[in-house]
Amino acid sequence: MDITTSLYTGKLVRLTRIELEKDPETLAEWSKDASLMRMLDETPARPLASEQIKKRLEKIEKEMDEKHEMFYFHIRPLEDERLLGWGKIYWILWPSQIANIELAIGPSEQRKGYGSDASRLFLRLAFDELNLNRLAVRLPAYNIRGIEFVKKFGFSEEVRRREVILRDGRRWDSLVFGLLRSEWSVNHG
Amino acid sequence: MDNDIFRGKLVRLSAESSEVYAEHFSRWWHDSEYGRLLDLAPGMLFSPKRVKEWLEKELEKDPPEMWLFGIRALEGDKLIGFADLSGATPHGDTFVGIGIGEREYWSKGYGTEAMKLILRFAFVELGLHRVSLNVFDYNPRGIRSYEKAGFRHEGRAREMILREGQRADVLYMGVLREDWLKQFGAEYGL
Numbered sequence: 001m002d003i004t005t006s007l008y009t010g011k012l013v014r015l016t017r018i019e020l021e022k023d024p025e026t027l028a029e030w031s032k033d034a035s036l037m038r039m040l041d042e043t044p045a046r047p048l049a050s051e052q053i054k055k056r057l058e059k060i061e062k063e064m065d066e067k068h069e070m071f072y073f074h075i076r077p078l079e080d081e082r083l084l085g086w087g088k089i090y091w092i093l094w095p096s097q098i099a100n101i102e103l104a105i106g107p108s109e110q111r112k113g114y115g116s117d118a119s120r121l122f123l124r125l126a127f128d129e130l131n132l133n134r135l136a137v138r139l140p141a142y143n144i145r146g147i148e149f150v151k152k153f154g155f156s157e158e159v160r161r162r163e164v165i166l167r168d169g170r171r172w173d174s175l176v177f178g179l180l181r182s183e184w185s186v187n188h189g
Numbered sequence: 190m191d192n193d194i195f196r197g198k199l200v201r202l203s204a205e206s207s208e209v210y211a212e213h214f215s216r217w218w219h220d221s222e223y224g225r226l227l228d229l230a231p232g233m234l235f236s237p238k239r240v241k242e243w244l245e246k247e248l249e250k251d252p253p254e255m256w257l258f259g260i261r262a263l264e265g266d267k268l269i270g271f272a273d274l275s276g277a278t279p280h281g282d283t284f285v286g287i288g289i290g291e292r293e294y295w296s297k298g299y300g301t302e303a304m305k306l307i308l309r310f311a312f313v314e315l316g317l318h319r320v321s322l323n324v325f326d327y328n329p330r331g332i333r334s335y336e337k338a339g340f341r342h343e344g345r346a347r348e349m350i351l352r353e354g355q356r357a358d359v360l361y362m363g364v365l366r367e368d369w370l371k372q373f374g375a376e377y378g379l
């Protein structure tokens with residue numbers, strides 16, 4: 001057992017709390033461009049003002065406090081306080097030892113290794129601290145990079161919900177990927 | 190055009206007052222097997238009063254977030270279960286839930302017919318593109334019933350359930366409007 005290695009600090013990034021004063025501005029900036037939201041799920045993308053985002057973040061904090069079904073973090077580099085992205089372990093169902101995971105890196109911060117480093121932290125948190133047995137990710141079939149990314153960490157495709165998403169004039173499948181504790185390895189990715 | 194889309198040969202989809210739903214839901218959930226077939230989360234037993242409060246909030250919403258129906262056996266007009274569509278997306282997808290709470294009505298074709306009626310409602314009245322559902326792999330009766338109603342298997346989320354010391358999977362099933370029309374269109378004169 002190693003309780004000395006930090007759960008929140010990786011080689012490039014840190015998992016940190018929400019900064020209600022500064023983060024909404026960065027998130028509002030990212031929402032001007034639909035690309036990030038569209039890669040996550042089928043919720044219609046729309047630009048959001050900082051105030052709207054601040055309210056959402058406050059709701060997330062309240063929910064974490066009251067329900068204990070979600071762990072939500074803001075991802076920052078080791079060297080400064082800027083926001084790189086967010087990640088959450090959510091829909092935790094304790095009796096089943098299962099949860100979903102979502103990870104998003106801001107458009108301008110992608111392809112620098114931040115996502116992989118953050119992902120290693122989230123998986124370790126899920127399996128070694130929360131004692132979950134299974135994590136699931138939902139991804140639209142057109143998110144090719146997302147799919148390659150989760151596969152790199154050992155997730156496998158379990159479900160293909162046909163034609164769930166209607167975007168850009170055509171129908172796309174929505175996928176569910178699953179990772180069991182027994183398939184997880186700290187060395188993945 | 191056949192207008193009686195809420196009536197089959199064995200059952201009809203009905204509207205019920207929140208008192209009637211509440212009394213029945215509360216009683217049905219006291220059957221733990223029923224609860225363990227319907228819900229991933231451990232059952233909580235609620236009084237009819239609590240169920241009624243929750244339902245009234247839900248049913249007040251206009252447009253509804255949930256299309257809830259009672260299932261009544263035509264014989265004796267007895268309320269035997271419920272079916273609902275909820276979580277509809279702007280992409281024309283929704284999840285269906287169904288439960289026959291009166292167990293002596295299981296495995297006699299009532300559930301399948303009710304499912305066929307609610308699918309017909311989803312496609313001809315709501316104009317949806319597809320309907321989705323989740324069913325646990327230890328529910329062969331449900332799986333068989335949904336296959337008969339036109340659903341196809343779309344995958345298996347592994348080890349979603351831990352009950353009685355064993356892990357079980359959750360199956361995803363879905364039916365597309367196009368496939369449904371091919372299979373049942375003629376039956377409904379479409």
Ligand SMILES: CC(C)(COP(=O)(O)OP(=O)(O)OC[C@H]1O[C@@H](n2cnc3c(N)ncnc32)[C@H](O)[C@@H]1OP(=O)(O)O)[C@@H](O)C(=O)NCCC(=O)NCCS
Pocket residue numbers: 223226227270287288289290294295296297298299300301302323324325328329330331333334
């Ligand atoms: C699931 C449910 C809605 C299905 O309705 P139903 O009226 O019982 O279903 P039907 O009688 O039309 O069909 C059941 C089929 O399962 C088959 N079946 C029943 N028990 C079975 C078993 N142990 N193994 C395999 N097949 C079985 C029946 O033979 C029948 O198929 P057939 O017509 O080919 O012979 C109903 O049983 C119910 O509400 N169950 C309790 C709650 C529940 O499971 N809700 C659904 C959660 S997703």
